[in-house]
Amino acid sequence: MLTPRVAAIHDMSGFGRCSLTVAIPILSAMGLQCCPLPTAFLSTHTGGFEGFTFLDMTDEIPKIARHWGSLDLDFRAIYSGFLGSERQIGMVTDFIRDFRRQDTIVVVDPVMGDHGAVYQTYTPAMCEGTARLALQADVITPNLTEAALLLGISYGDLPSGETGCREIVERLSLDGQRSVVLAGASSGPELTGAMCFDAKTGRTEAVQTRRVPQEFHGTGDVFTSVLTGALVQGASLPEATRRAVDFVRACAERTAAEALPMREGVDFEPLLGLLIHPAQN
Ligand code: PXL
Numbered sequence: 001m002l003t004p005r006v007a008a009i010h011d012m013s014g015f016g017r018c019s020l021t022v023a024i025p026i027l028s029a030m031g032l033q034c035c036p037l038p039t040a041f042l043s044t045h046t047g048g049f050e051g052f053t054f055l056d057m058t059d060e061i062p063k064i065a066r067h068w069g070s071l072d073l074d075f076r077a078i079y080s081g082f083l084g085s086e087r088q089i090g091m092v093t094d095f096i097r098d099f100r101r102q103d104t105i106v107v108v109d110p111v112m113g114d115h116g117a118v119y120q121t122y123t124p125a126m127c128e129g130t131a132r133l134a135l136q137a138d139v140i141t142p143n144l145t146e147a148a149l150l151l152g153i154s155y156g157d158l159p160s161g162e163t164g165c166r167e168i169v170e171r172l173s174l175d176g177q178r179s180v181v182l183a184g185a186s187s188g189p190e191l192t193g194a195m196c197f198d199a200k201t202g203r204t205e206a207v208q209t210r211r212v213p214q215e216f217h218g219t220g221d222v223f224t225s226v227l228t229g230a231l232v233q234g235a236s237l238p239e240a241t242r243r244a245v246d247f248v249r250a251c252a253e254r255t256a257a258e259a260l261p262m263r264e265g266v267d268f269e270p271l272l273g274l275l276i277h278p279a280q281n
Contacts, residue, residue, distance in 0.1 A: 004076035004232050007068075007099065009037045009092055010221070011082045013052075016045040017265025018218035019082050023225045025269065030229035031277035035075070037064055037095075040084030046120045047217050048263030054121070056084045061091045065098065075099055079228045080133070081109040081221060084121075089129035096136045105231050108137035109224045113145040115215070116155040138199070139179040139231070140172065141224045147172060147182055162187040162195075166204050169197035176202055179237050181244075183223050186211070193245040194223075198237040207241045212252035218265035223248050226275065233277065247274060 006027050010019035020036050027034040039061070043053040078099060080092050096106055110130045112122050122130075131150050134140045140150075147168050148155045159167045165185040172180045178199055185195035185206065193208040223244045230240035251266035258267055 003031065003033045005033045005035055005073065006077040006079055006228065006232060007035050007037055007075045007095070009039060009078070009080040009083075009095065011040040011042055011045075011084060012036070012038045013042045013045040015043065016047075016049065016217065016263060017268070018045045018221045022218060022221040022265070022268070023079070023081075025272060026222065026225040026275060027229050029272040029275040029277075030226070030233065032076075032229055032232055035068075035073070037061065039082065039088055045217065045263075047114070048261075054084075058085045058087050058091070061088060061095070065091070065095050069098060073099075074101055075104055076232045077105040077107060077228055079107045079109070079224070081224070082111045082119075083126065083130070086123065086125050086129055089126070089133050092133055093136055105139065105228070106137050107139045107141065107224065107228045107231070108134045109141045109220065110134045110146045110150060111220070112149050114143055114220070116145055116148075118145075118149070135174070135178075137178060139181065139227075139237070141181045141183055141220070141227060142172070143184045143220055144168075144182070162206055165195040165206070169195050169204055173197045173199060181227060181237070181241055183220055192249075194241050196237050196241045200237070203238075205238050205241075207238060207245050209245050209249045212249065212256050214252070214256050215262060216252055216255055216266045217263050219248050219252065222251060222266060222268055229275070243275075247271070250274060 008023045012020040024034045041055040169180040181196045191208045192211040197204045226244040227240045230243045251268045255266045
């Protein structure tokens with residue numbers, strides 16, 4: 001059987017564990033072929049470092065897409081995340097239009113910010129574009145900051161608690177047309193996880209685990225990479241969300257025990273074995 005392919009449209013940050021340095025190993029461990037389409041190359045991610053380099057790859061994207069098109073590649077998933085410029089929004093939209101087949105799962109992680117703040121390189125026009133790109137998705141995976149931006153409300157005005165998170169995912173579902181997995185949704189003081197609305201069943205479910213009382217960089221990318229991999233493996237949305245929530249918790253527990261600086265991301269590499277697909281052993 002052909003190893004399923006995932007087109008992963010994210011930046012490559014050389015240090016700090018996020019985007020492609022997370023998506024490639026996670027999808028590979030899950031038995032999937034990750035085909036990276038880099039949006040930018042940075043020396044580090046932008047959260048907590050100063051003086052990072054930023055090589056914009058915008059002009060490469062249509063060339064890569066054209067070459068892949070000439071090879072007739074098909075992808076079981078198209079998974080996009082951090083984008084490098086406003087122009088990339090139209091390019092990623094075109095990529096989805098050109099490569100989407102009947103069984104392709106389109107996951108748009110509407111990466112824009114975290115903890116109530118927008119990332120340094122994300123302009124208001126890029127945030128508007130991200131919302132437009134997210135209209136093409138089968139599944140979106142915002143955190144709370146991104147959910148507020150997509151809803152056009154301020155972070156402080158988000159409805160709170162489990163009921164509030166249910167309301168958020170349902171409002172973001174485009175009348176039930178799009179699945180939404182809200183990352184970082186908490187149903188109680190000792191808990192964290194996600195709230196998911198599944199457009200296939202019309203059901204909203206909280207997927208929770210015990211909270212590790214510390215914040216880490218890059219957990220959104222770890223989360224959505226595992227979720228995407230599990231969906232390609234055939235898991236339902238709530239099952240895929242459970243795998244993602246449990247893996248992020250395992251990473252957070254390990255990283256908290258090692259007291260790594262937040263900006264270095266989660267120490268996920270020694271835990272990749274948890275994701276290995278049984279068929280591969
Ligand atoms: O984890 C999201 C992300 C991805 N890529 C880059 C980032 C961030 C968040 O800060 O800076 C370059």
